[in-house]
Amino acid sequence: MSSKKSKATGPGRLAGRVAWVSGATSGIGEAVAELFAREGAKVALVGRRVELGQKIANRINRATPGAAIALGCDVSKESDVQASIAATVKKFGRLDLLINNAGMVEVLDLHEYTEAQWDRVMNVNVKSMFFAFKHAFPHLRKAKRGYVVNVGSISSFVGQARTPVYTTSKHAILGLTRSIALDYAAHGVRCNCICPGITETPMLWEHLNVRPDPQAALAERLRRVPMGVSLSPLDVAKSILFFSCEDSAGVTGTSLTIDCGYLTAAEWTSDKTLFQENV
Numbered sequence: 001m002s003s004k005k006s007k008a009t010g011p012g013r014l015a016g017r018v019a020w021v022s023g024a025t026s027g028i029g030e031a032v033a034e035l036f037a038r039e040g041a042k043v044a045l046v047g048r049r050v051e052l053g054q055k056i057a058n059r060i061n062r063a064t065p066g067a068a069i070a071l072g073c074d075v076s077k078e079s080d081v082q083a084s085i086a087a088t089v090k091k092f093g094r095l096d097l098l099i100n101n102a103g104m105v106e107v108l109d110l111h112e113y114t115e116a117q118w119d120r121v122m123n124v125n126v127k128s129m130f131f132a133f134k135h136a137f138p139h140l141r142k143a144k145r146g147y148v149v150n151v152g153s154i155s156s157f158v159g160q161a162r163t164p165v166y167t168t169s170k171h172a173i174l175g176l177t178r179s180i181a182l183d184y185a186a187h188g189v190r191c192n193c194i195c196p197g198i199t200e201t202p203m204l205w206e207h208l209n210v211r212p213d214p215q216a217a218l219a220e221r222l223r224r225v226p227m228g229v230s231l232s233p234l235d236v237a238k239s240i241l242f243f244s245c246e247d248s249a250g251v252t253g254t255s256l257t258i259d260c261g262y263l264t265a266a267e268w269t270s271d272k273t274l275f276q277e278n279v
């Protein structure tokens, strides 16, 4: 950015910054917490499984002492979200980065859903982001450069079989991202959305395990991916880092798809061997 206020980029890109990361007890959120700590941030690992969160925080603290805490929180409950944000600020003195990563999927056809199942997916995936922003905003404003990263999906753009409410929730996240970006830009808040494709995390396997042969289902799906490979949680975490630091200065209200080319073609049969020979 040409502004004189634009901050330097480089190693330790999050030095002095404090992050709240939801769903940090596994998969992408866990990778974000580790990467952010390596980049100099203090990190609150937020999730329901606090013992698991504590184990991950201990591992992070062995490499970067004092960088991580674990906080129990069901992101669909406003009181939990409010308390976890307050605890983060109490521990680290500020809050600069809100990473809305927690999410869930329910594999059912729409007519099979109960109202409670619909509400659960929407509450965990979308309403949680409203709660988090609402309670984080006073701190983000104070931080001057308070950044929000919402985790969407390729399902933010297209449908996927038997996950209609997940798809609805992930489309909604794009609208929420743009609204936050617009309404809070004057407060120095930037808000962007990361949209991952096939990423090898527990959630992916939950999705695939309903198939008779999950490995074959993954291989079949990867045949539609031009690069022919899946993403690691760290791959996605690096994109989240981009939106969380000055490398993306001036970027707000947008989305970044990281999907090994999945959405670029209506039809595709990948040649994984060719990709692996060449790269």
Ligand SMILES: NC(=O)c1ccc[n+]([C@@H]2O[C@H](COP(=O)([O-])OP(=O)(O)OC[C@H]3O[C@@H](n4cnc5c(N)ncnc54)[C@H](O)[C@@H]3O)[C@@H](O)[C@H]2O)c1
Residues within 6 Å of the ligand: 022, 023, 024, 025, 026, 027, 028, 029, 046, 047, 048, 049, 073, 074, 075, 076, 101, 102, 103, 104, 124, 151, 152, 153, 154, 195, 196, 197, 198, 199, 200, 201, 202, 203, 204
């Ligand atoms: N894995 C993929 O292929 C993929 C693709 C696109 C988008 N995503 C998105 O990435 C994000 C992270 O998912 P992941 O793939 O790392 O899977 P994951 O299952 O490892 O992580 C999801 C995390 O959210 C937590 N969570 C779920 N409900 C919660 C609640 N009510 N309160 C607090 N925490 C809760 C889970 O405990 C878990 O730690 C999700 O938003 C998901 O939709 C994943």
